[in-house]
Amino acid sequence: MCWSPAGSAGRRCPGSSPPAPGPTGTAPASCCSACWPRPPCGPGDPHPGNFWLLPDGRLAVLDFGATEDLPHGWPARLGLLLAAGRDGDASALHRIAASAGLLRPDQVTDDALLALLDPYLQPLRTPAHRFTRAWLQEQTRRASDPFGAAARTQRRLTVPPRHLLLQRVASGLVGVLCSLDATVAVDAEVRRWLPGHGPTPRSPHLP
Secondary structure: OOOOOOEEOOOOOOOOOOOOOOHHHHHHHHHHHHHOOOOOOOOOOOOHHHEEEOOOOOEEEOOOOOOOOOOOOOOOOHHHHHHHHHOOOHHHHHHHHHHOOOEOOOOOOHHHHHHHHHHHHHHHOOOOEEOOHHHHHHHHHHHHOOOOHHHHHHOOEOOOHHHHHHHHHHHHHHHHHHHHOOEEOHHHHHHHHOOOOOOOOOOOOOO
16 A cells, blocks of 8 residues: 555635646546556546545546456447447447347337437537536436436346446546536547447447
C-alpha cells in the first residue's frame, strides 16, 4: 500500500466555475476503459472518494477489492451495441442486445429499447458532453418511476451475471463525472478502447 498526499478528485470549491474539458474529468473515464481489459486491474467501485488528484496532476485510483477477469477484453458486442444506439439504429440495437442475452425479442420492441437507452446514449452523440447532477437526477427520476415506460422496459431486460460488475462500473463512473461537473469527449474515449465502436456497426462475431 502506498500513501499519496492528495485531495479527492470529487472535491471542488463551492461557487467555482465548471471545469473545462481536461484530465480531471477524462482521466477516470480513461482509467476504467483502459484498465478493465487488463485483468485484474479494473477498478470495480468507481466513486469520487476512490479517485484522487495528485499534486503533479496524476490520478491515483484506490480500492481494487472488486475486480473481474476479462481475459478477452471488453465483451465483443459492447462497442457494436453502443454504436447502434448512438446512431439511432433501433433494429441493430435490438438485434445485438438479443444476441447478447440482454432481452427476449418477443418481450421488448425495437422502439421501446431505444427509448429506454436513448438518454444514456446522448453523451456519445456530441464531440464533448457535460455531465451534471441535474442530468443524473433526471435520468434517475425517469428510471425509478414504477409506472413509466422506462421501468416497464427495464423489467423485461436481463443482465447476464458476468456483466453485473460492468454495469456497476458504468453507473458509478457516470456518478463520478456528474459530481465533477465534468465535460468529456465520451465518444472519442469509447472509440479508443472498445472494438466495434466505429462509424458503422459491423456484424458481431458471436463467441
